[in-house]
Amino acid sequence: MPTENHAKVRILLKNKKAKVIKRCPFTIQLLYESTNYTQDVSLGVDAGSKHIGLSVTTKDEVLFESDVELRNDIVDLLSTRRQNRRIRRNHKTRYRKARFDNRKRKDGWLVPSVQNKVDTHLTVIRRVHEILPITRIIVEIASFDIQKIKNPTISGTDYQQGEQLDFWNVREYVLFRDDHTCQCCKGKSKDKILNVHHIESRKTGGDAPNNLITLCETCHIGYHKGTVKLPKTIKRGMSFRDAAFMGIMRWAFYNKLKEKYSNVSLTYGYITKNTRIENGLPKDHYIDARCISGNPKAVSDGTVYYQKKVRCHNRQIHKNTILKGGIRKRNQADYKIKGYRLFDTVRYKGNIYTIFGRRNSGFFDIRTLDGTKVNKGSVNYKKLQLIQPNSNYLIEFRKHTV
Ligand SMILES: [Zn+2]
Structure with missing residues (x-):
């Protein structure tokens, strides 16, 4: 467990009662028997395609926080390789018999760039497990819960926080459905702040996705002032494309994680966002992870380990x-x-x-x-x-x- 007592560590190392395992974060292994007592420690994972947020917390203390930057050079490298091979095959070379067809994609095959992201998620979690006694892992799997929208009577531990949280869920869904783009100006206003607008008033139209539309703040304010008119195609109950494709990477990662560890559970982005705003915390990957871990009030000393995954070979x-x-x-x-x-x-x-x-x-x-x-x-x-x-x-x- 983390210690503030640096003097003690120095003495332990000097007397050969401990050895250094890792430099960053500085980790030592005790060379004598100690008690097996550990606290309840939870790991929150903000899974993502560019960054991973990790936060290990107890009820009132942050033990470890990290922001991992993932590789994004794989698509490029593979297309270069494809090009090189194509050029080589077009060279005039001796005739070589075709190899027999032994190429088959295994079940569960993923695109290399996605596979690398899944693997990196698993590795960073294993590395946290190596140094801290994690009792449970919580992963944010998607920004909204589609099952909950389709069937609002669903119940569970997370579903008892009232109507307001339900709206947050639908809101995230609507933003995703509309591709995070204003449906009035289609992004022409360059306003990055997005609102979710009720097409009919909330009282008569309700909070169902078919009464909601994504507008940028400029258009939204303009509409209510009467200076902007919404396109005629926007009316209540119109059908939108369904969100069938829901982040394959995060699901693949979640399923693999469940195979490896016993105490894995999931949460949704709208809950995280709600927790973060309620606790007045800024937006960052490791902060989201702290909210996901279920201990947003845990106090941190401000140390964040910034990790970057780089290629193994050239x-x-x-x-x-x-x-x-x-x-x-x-x-x-x-x-x-x-x-x-x-x-x-x-x-x-x-x-x-x-x-x-x-x-x-x-x-x-x-x-x-x-x-x-x-x-x-x-x-x-x-x-x-x-x-x-x-x-x-x-x-x-x-x-x-x-
Ligand atoms: Zn707009």
Whole structure:
């Protein structure tokens, strides 16, 4: 469990009663028997396609919070590979018999970019499990609950918070259905604030999705002032396209997670949003995760671990363009240059950085995880000190106010 008592840790390490397991977050393993007592600890996961928010909380304390940035280069890399292969096949080469047809997609096959996101979700959760005694995991699976809209009499623990929360659910659904675009100006006003407008008044028309429409604030205010007219196609009870496609990634991830851990439950974005606003918390991935974990009042010391998933390999062996004289230049640098690998964590002038590029001359491109270069991307390797060798989860910690 997290400790504020740094002196004690130092003594434990000095007396060889503990050893260092991880540098960031700094984790030690005790080398003596301790009690098995642990508190009730819950992990909230804000699953997403670009970021994952993680928050481990007890009733009144935040133990660990993290914001994970996912890879978004996979589609690009794969289409480059496809192109390269196409070019190669069009070369005049010796005849080679067709390989027999042994290519079949397994059941549960996902697009590589989605599969990578699912895997990353599972890995970051496993890594949290390795350092903290998690008793339950709660995942936000979608922004609204479609079953609840179709069948309003449904009941459950989350369904007892009254009509207001029900409206929040329908509201998220309507925003999704309308593609988060104003249905009056179709986004021409450039107003990013969206309202959900009752086509007939709430009293007579009710809160059903067929009486609601997404409008930007400019159009919404304009309509009520009488300066903007809604298109004639918008009237109560009109049919809209149904939200059949509901984020395959989050469902695939949720099902895999349930196979691995026993205490997994789900929640919806509209509940998270409601909790966040009720507690006056700002919007961020880790804050949402804190609300999802069920302990929005837990107090944090402001530490957020920022993680970034990067590629494990560089598979393209040769550069695409062939040099004069038919020389193919290698695309990969040597395994180690001056003893350093790509994505090694290093110390330079007292600060922690990651190696993002290496040159044979020994001048490296080191950066912080938000991409800020040091010395215009050219630092002599002699001035670096290795902190942690290459890992495909880059991590650094940042201080926030909440
Ligand atoms: Zn508009």
